[in-house]
Amino acid sequence: MSVAVDRVRWALHPLNAVLLAGALALFLGALLSDIAYFRSYAIQWSNFSSWLLAGGLVVGAFAFLCAIVELFRTRWRAWPVVYALLLLATWVLGFIDALVHARDAWAIMSTGLVLSVIVVVLACVALWIAFTGMRAGGAS
Amino acid sequence: MKRLHLLATITLAVLLGGCSGGNAPPEQYGANPQLPAQQRGLLPDMVIAKPAAWGDHLPTVPQGYTIKAIATDLRIPRQTLVLPNGDILVAEGRGGNAPSLKPKDVIAGYIKAKGTSPVKGGNRLTLLRDADGDGTYEMKTVFADGLNAPYGLALVGDTLYVADQDALVKFHYTVGQTHADGAPVKVTDLPSAINHHWTKALAASADGRYLYVGIGSNSNITERGMTAEVDRARIWQVDAQTGMHRAYATGVRNPTALAIQPGTGALWAVVNERDELGPDLVPDYLTTVRDGGFYGWPWSYWGQHVDPRVRPQDPEKVASAIVPDYSLGSHVAALGVAFSSPAVGAKFADGVFVGEHGSWNRSDPVGYKVVFVPFRDGHPAGDPIDFVTGFRGKDGLTRGRPVGVSVDPRGALIVADDLSNTIWRVTPNTPSAAVKPAAPATTTGAAPAASAGEAKM
Numbered sequence: 001m002s003v004a005v006d007r008v009r010w011a012l013h014p015l016n017a018v019l020l021a022g023a024l025a026l027f028l029g030a031l032l033s034d035i036a037y038f039r040s041y042a043i044q045w046s047n048f049s050s051w052l053l054a055g056g057l058v059v060g061a062f063a064f065l066c067a068i069v070e071l072f073r074t075r076w077r078a079w080p081v082v083y084a085l086l087l088l089a090t091w092v093l094g095f096i097d098a099l100v101h102a103r104d105a106w107a108i109m110s111t112g113l114v115l116s117v118i119v120v121v122l123a124c125v126a127l128w129i130a131f132t133g134m135r136a137g138g139a140s
Numbered sequence: 141m142k143r144l145h146l147l148a149t150i151t152l153a154v155l156l157g158g159c160s161g162g163n164a165p166p167e168q169y170g171a172n173p174q175l176p177a178q179q180r181g182l183l184p185d186m187v188i189a190k191p192a193a194w195g196d197h198l199p200t201v202p203q204g205y206t207i208k209a210i211a212t213d214l215r216i217p218r219q220t221l222v223l224p225n226g227d228i229l230v231a232e233g234r235g236g237n238a239p240s241l242k243p244k245d246v247i248a249g250y251i252k253a254k255g256t257s258p259v260k261g262g263n264r265l266t267l268l269r270d271a272d273g274d275g276t277y278e279m280k281t282v283f284a285d286g287l288n289a290p291y292g293l294a295l296v297g298d299t300l301y302v303a304d305q306d307a308l309v310k311f312h313y314t315v316g317q318t319h320a321d322g323a324p325v326k327v328t329d330l331p332s333a334i335n336h337h338w339t340k341a342l343a344a345s346a347d348g349r350y351l352y353v354g355i356g357s358n359s360n361i362t363e364r365g366m367t368a369e370v371d372r373a374r375i376w377q378v379d380a381q382t383g384m385h386r387a388y389a390t391g392v393r394n395p396t397a398l399a400i401q402p403g404t405g406a407l408w409a410v411v412n413e414r415d416e417l418g419p420d421l422v423p424d425y426l427t428t429v430r431d432g433g434f435y436g437w438p439w440s441y442w443g444q445h446v447d448p449r450v451r452p453q454d455p456e457k458v459a460s461a462i463v464p465d466y467s468l469g470s471h472v473a474a475l476g477v478a479f480s481s482p483a484v485g486a487k488f489a490d491g492v493f494v495g496e497h498g499s500w501n502r503s504d505p506v507g508y509k510v511v512f513v514p515f516r517d518g519h520p521a522g523d524p525i526d527f528v529t530g531f532r533g534k535d536g537l538t539r540g541r542p543v544g545v546s547v548d549p550r551g552a553l554i555v556a557d558d559l560s561n562t563i564w565r566v567t568p569n570t571p572s573a574a575v576k577p578a579a580p581a582t583t584t585g586a587a588p589a590a591s592a593g594e595a596k597m
Contacts, residue, residue, distance in 0.1 A: 043363060050244070106448065
């Protein structure tokens with residue numbers, strides 16, 4: 001009974017879903033650009049990374065706001081809290097990654113690449129929980 | 141406006157939080173500067189000059205000297221040239237068209253612009269004249285207009301050379317002239333794509349046959365890619381007759397001013413080194429420029445200190461890098477150099493004056509003054525001596541930023557200030573006995589070599 005109510009209450013809002021997916025795509029783009037720069041030394045990839053990260057941070061910030069709204073909507077249930085915290089961690093590390101990417105030329109490496117990997121992994125986990133966490137919670 | 145200012149201060153404070161060392165800077169003058177380990181926090185240190193009006197203030201000069209503003213309301217004066225009759229030419233302009241490549245460039249550009257003059261660059265040469273020799277330059281007139289960010293100036297005989305940001309051009313000049321006869325004639329194009337460092341320094345060889353043009357790099361440390369650095373970070377030797385050129389020296393990150401040493405005819409340069417390796421790296425330097433010499437940029441600095449930010453690395457180039465002669469200190473931003481003369485006075489007779497625009501990326505700002513580097517036997521000997529100070533107060537209020545320096549035949553030092561848009565003139569109170577015959581407006585007695593040396597910037 002309560003499981004059914006829970007399910008209804010925490011269906012991810014479409015706006016939140018699109019923001020989350022957008023942030024993931026941008027962070028993933030940054031990671032791919034980083035890999036390209038790491039392999040080629042071609043500087044333009046690092047410029048792409050910088051802007052993709054900036055975009056990911058903007059979209060990610062709105063996704064995080066949605067997650068906060070979600071918290072109140074679901075009265076602080078466990079999974080929405082985990083989801084919000086994951087988004088926050090993604091954003092903070094993404095911001096540090098952006099600062100690292102503000103360094104000149106190869107000074108970005110390898111810290112920037114490692115951070116980009118972590119950010120993408122965190123964003124993936126957040127997305128996973130956002131779409132399946134509720135069901136997982138319901139099953140228990 | 142006030143609120144904007146506050147916002148900028150807060151932004152800076154936030155940006156800067158926890159990345160400044162605060163220790164006393166290491167001894168970084170002379171041939172063997174201490175070079176600390178490289179460091180770079182998450183954010184670069186940035187402390188931007190807070191522009192303020194001079195009001196009743198004046199720059200500070202040593203005892204026995206007087207400073208006076210001889211021209212104000214200019215449009216970004218950079219370099220000056222003292223003509224044979226004592227007239228002063230001032231190159232005014234602001235160049236560069238480097239696009240912002242990263243979010244960082246957008247933010248840094250905004251912050252850095254707060255520490256400079258809002259005036260639009262003049263793109264012209266202004267002539268100042270003190271006809272009666274009383275030290276007041278009563279005539280201020282536009283000598284030539286429609287130039288493209290002119291910077292380096294040199295006079296060879298009756299030819300005036302001007303280094304625009306994209307070309308070396310020349311005018312015919314006769315002593316006493318107050319306006320150019322016509323449009324300038326191009327000697328040669330200069331590398332101008334992007335123009336991250338746009339200033340083109342200029343000096344004429346002692347015999348007038350060659351012109352040396354300083355061409356800065358197109359980035360701090362190759363962050364615009366290696367292809368942007370073709371023909372950059374070097375000093376060209378241009379044949380004055382044909383306009384043909386060759387690279388005279390390479391690996392010189394940003395040679396902002398050149399001068400020919402009187403007597404020896406040697407080419408000297410002040411060079412601005414790379415940023416973002418810490419508050420005490422890398423020292424800007426003063427050096428003789430060796431024909432064919434490689435000075436490290438971008439692969440290494442101060443000889444064989446490898447810069448890890450450059451990929452691919454080049455150990456062979458690093459091994460061949462020349463150690464510069466004299467460190468002026470990190471981030472001082474030397475933009476002017478001029479050899480002194482006995483007319484300046486005994487203590488400052490042998491050496492060079494260096495105009496230091498001042499740092500923007502150091503928590504404890506440095507520069508913002510004109511120093512004198514004493515020479516002995518034709519080489520630097522001893523620490524720099526402050527010659528003109530007081531441009532930046534302890535409160536951070538900055539009233540001026542020195543750029544080009546020149547020494548005039550009467551023993552006065554001419555300093556261009558591109559923040560307050562002023563030309564300053566520092567004069568010895570008692571004219572030196574050594575130069576008694578130097579009548580105010582006629583300096584025909586100077587030897588060709590000396591006049592070419594005078595003509596350096």
